[in-house]
Amino acid sequence: MIEELLGKEPFSLSGREKESVFLKAMKDSLIFHYENCEPYRKFCDNKKFNPNGIFPLTDIPFLPVSIFKELKLTSVPEKDILRNIHSSSTTSGKPSSVYLDRISMNRQVRTMNSIMGSFIGNERFDFIFLDSPETIRSQGGDLSSRATVMRSLLPFSKKAFYILDSNLNLNRRSLEDALNKIEGRVCFYGFTFIIYQFVHNTDKSVSKLFEGIESIVLHSGGWKKLENIKVEKKEFNRRVSEFLITKPENVIDIYGMVEHLGVLYPDCKYGYKHVPVFSDVIIRDTHTLEPVENGKSGFIQLLSPIPHSYPGVSIISDDIGKIVMDDGCRCGRKGKAFLFESRAKEAEVRGCGDTLKGPE
Amino acid sequence: MKFKKVFWKGKIIDEWSDDLDGIVNDLRKGTGYLHNLKIDEIIDFIHEVAESWKGDKNFKKRFGLYLNGLIGFMDKENLEIIVDTAIRKRHALDGFVRFNEKPILYHAQPRGLTVQWIAGNVPILGMFSFFQALLTKNSSLIKASSKEYDDFLILLESFRKVNTKKVKGKEILGSVAVILVDRKDTDTMEKLSMAADVRIAFGGKEAIDSIIGLKKRFYAEDIIYGPKYSYAVIDKESLQDHKNLAQRFAVDVSVFDQYACSSPHTLFIEKGGRIDPEKFAEELANHLSLVNRTLIPKGETEPGKVMDILKVKTKYEILGKVFSSPKNEWTVIYSDEEGLADPCFSRVIFVRPIDDIYNVVRFSDHRKQTIGIAVSDKRRSDFVDKVTLRGVDRCPNLGNMNLFESPWDGMFALDRMVRWVTTYTRNSD
Structure with missing residues (x-):
């Protein structure tokens, strides 16, 4: 059933058309992980959830993404693990790690290509990565989340250039080299905060070099650091588009997370994030964790049968969002659309008992 | 820099000010009124305030179980014992007294102005330090938490209506002011600290560190409450009475939602008793549910904390056993790990089996405040001596x-x- 799902166009099914095929694929995946990942089986048993039974999507238990920081969860033998993807930075300081086998990697490539193809088309771009060339290299099978996204974009590139040095400052020679070699449309990609830093810290005269280039700007990685310095999306788009000399609507935010393998959520031109056939999104109340109706904000739960080597099929994070429609976006993509709104604030009240760590 | 006055001259107000010196001078004058009162008259007054609260239905509804704790403390007999124990003879607060056969006379004079930094986690605890300042005839300048201070002001304002033969509530309130200060306003914080004859601070590590770091007068006394961790221990003999213990401990976990220094985060249960430690965890869960429904209903939990609880619960749904309410009001986590659990707060209690109660002695140090105990007589005093020594x-x-x-x-x-x-x-001579 998962293969059937992978064969479909990402935004070709309405919610109703997708429902049964997606649930069946989820069930296949849940049974696989239940049978092959003992900790996951224990988790389901403790939740009194039987993947062999009959259940709606909302009954599937969810793992908080932080669990992948705490525990190594895999559903395939160690020998089959080919790659470890880890998040680049976290509030706790511990990176999240997910372990990929060949099946997962193949599925990841197919879904990412399929989704990104819907947004940037089949015509290839010259890619300018606002990152350093070191980032994309695998280190003993380990890849950062930045590298993972950059690698997933390479199939869409005619040529790829990296214009920052290892300290993430502009490497002027690399930029000039890139600008000499580009021929057609350009796609800039970088992590949201890195792009912001680049635009903020780079000499304004550099901006002139981008004149006359037809470009789009893709960025991902989250808004936490920008929220901390009170930069909102509209302001970000304005600054970035001014510096890179493109239209603000060509600046596209991509939502996704390392643990949610192969599924990315770029903004459509109306500012919505569309849920492809490979995944589903449920919004849960921030107090009760019960599903909420469309239009109400809550924690974003992500479901997908794509992960094969680790049980990340239903996860929840402290990201807050809301479903804006079940169908009918003017952009033409079918299915559910949602908005990412913010990250949940860390609990404000601090207790006295937080004294176990550190010197006496 | 400006700060906000929220309680001044006996009334709840909402007024920006930059005249800290004016407040300090007025409060110092207020100590004159207190100095002319006898300790027994102050005790009578506090007792009368408690009596007025007992009959107030709105107070009972608003403060619930917390009011009982305060009222118990404010009881005349309790206060007499507390003051006599700490001061040796409470009348030493009124004048010179003899303690022994020698010709020396002793008198406990107030230090003057107490400046109290009250934490947002357990604001009602601030009442205890205020009462102690009052009993020792000191005035109080209270820096409340801007997150939680309403309850504290309502309790204070109620003093206005209470008068005894010798004490007028309105006059007593002349010796207290409550202000809010932006935590980044280091100038005002420093001024507060320099005005203090006694600095009293409650709170988590971050808050306490920042207060301790402020300049102070060399003779100013510091009374620092927290930050500390608390836990509990049940020995195998005491498990005979497991139902009663589970009931009592459920209250310990629920009061203050574990945000107080005295709140337990880990419960160690010695193996080999009448019931298995895991069974006790299940029983504790039932009582936490009961306490939440009937005695101390939990308020709404912040989204960030809901996620914290979910993270911990999920980890132990894989590594241990979890008993919890569907809406995160309370959580019992059972695992056979060693050591103290990182606190999650918000009624999340970790239950861990141990072979011998003495195994927890090594977890006891100056960062631990309270160990709730159910230990049989034969080991009790030895166990307590060992953990308190550490x-x-x-x-x-x-x-x-x-x-x-x-x-x-x-x-x-x-x-x-x-x-x-x-x-x-x-x-x-």
Whole structure:
């Protein structure tokens, strides 16, 4: 059933058309992980959830993404693990790690290509990565989340250039080299905060070099650091588009997370994030964790049968969002659309008992 | 820099000010009124305030179980014992007294102005330090938490209506002011600190560190409450009475939602008793549910904390056993890990089996405040001696972990709020 799902166009099914095929694929995946990942089986048993039974999507238990920081969860033998993807930075300081086998990697490539193809088309771009060339290299099978996204974009590139040095400052020679070699449309990609830093810290005269280039700007990685310095999306788009000399609507935010393998959520031109056939999104109340109706904000739960080597099929994070429609976006993509709104604030009240760590 | 006055001259107000010196001077004048009162008259007054609260349905509804704790503390007999224990003879607060056969006379003079930094996690605890300042005839300048201070002001304002033969509530309130200060306003914080004859601070590590770091007068006394961790221990013999213990401990976990220093985060249960430690965890879960429904209903939990609880629960749904309410009001996590659990707060209690209660002695140090105990007589005093020698301050019975008592955090605050002065009887040479 998962293969059937992978064969479909990402935004070709309405919610109703997708429902049964997606649930069946989820069930296949849940049974696989239940049978092959003992900790996951224990988790389901403790939740009194039987993947062999009959259940709606909302009954599937969810793992908080932080669990992948705490525990190594895999559903395939160690020998089959080919790659470890880890998040680049976290509030706790511990990176999240997910372990990929060949099946997962193949599925990841197919879904990412399929989704990104819907947004940037089949015509290839010259890619300018606002990152350093070191980032994309695998280190003993380990890849950062930045590298993972950059690698997933390479199939869409005619040529790829990296214009920052290892300290993430502009490497002027690399930029000039890139600008000499580009021929057609350009796609800039970088992590949201890195792009912001680049635009903020780079000499304004550099901006002139981008004149006359037809470009789009893709960025991902989250808004936490920008929220901390009170930069909102509209302001970000304005600054970035001014510096890179493109239209603000060509600046596209991509939502996704390392643990949610192969599924990315770029903004459509109306500012919505569309849920492809490979995944589903449920919004849960921030107090009760019960599903909420469309239009109400809550924690974003992500479901997908794509992960094969680790049980990340239903996860929840402290990201807050809301479903804006079940169908009918003017952009033409079918299915559910949602908005990412913010990250949940860390609990404000601090207790006295937080004294176990550190010197006496 | 400006700060906000929220309680001044006996009334709740909402007024920006930059005149800290004016407040300090007025409060110092207020100590004159207190100095002319006898300690027994102050005790009578506090007792009368408690009596007025007892009959107030709105107060009972608003403050619930917390009011009972305060009222118990404010009882005349309790206060007399507390003051006599800390000061040795409470009338030493009124004038010179003899303690022994020698011709020396002792008098406990107030230090003057107490500046109190009250934490947002357990604002009602601030009442205890205010009462102790009052009992020792000191005035109080209170820096409340901007997140939580309404309850504190409502309790204070109620003093206005209480008058005894010798004491007028309105006059007493002339010796207290409550202000809010932006935590980034280091100038005002520094001024507050420099005005203090006694600095009293409650709170988590971050808050306490920032207060301790402020400049102060060299003779100013510091009374620092927290940050400390608390836990509990049940030995195998005591498990005979497991139902009662689970009931009492459920209250310890629920009061203050574990945000107080005295709140337990880990419960160790010695193996080999009448019931298995895991069974006790299940029983505790039932009682936490009962306490939430009937005695101390939990308020709404912040989204960030809901996620914290979910993270911990999920980890132990894989590594251990979890008993919890569907809406995250309470959580019991059972695992056979060693050591103290990282606190999650918000009624998340970790239950862990141990082979011998003495195995927890090594977890006891100066960063631990309370160990709630259910330990049989034959080992009780030896166990308590060992853990307190290493730094633990209190070992109350289960169910009493959050009952405020004197001493607290290893010190008699009343004693620290006075200066002991001496003179001699005539012809003593």
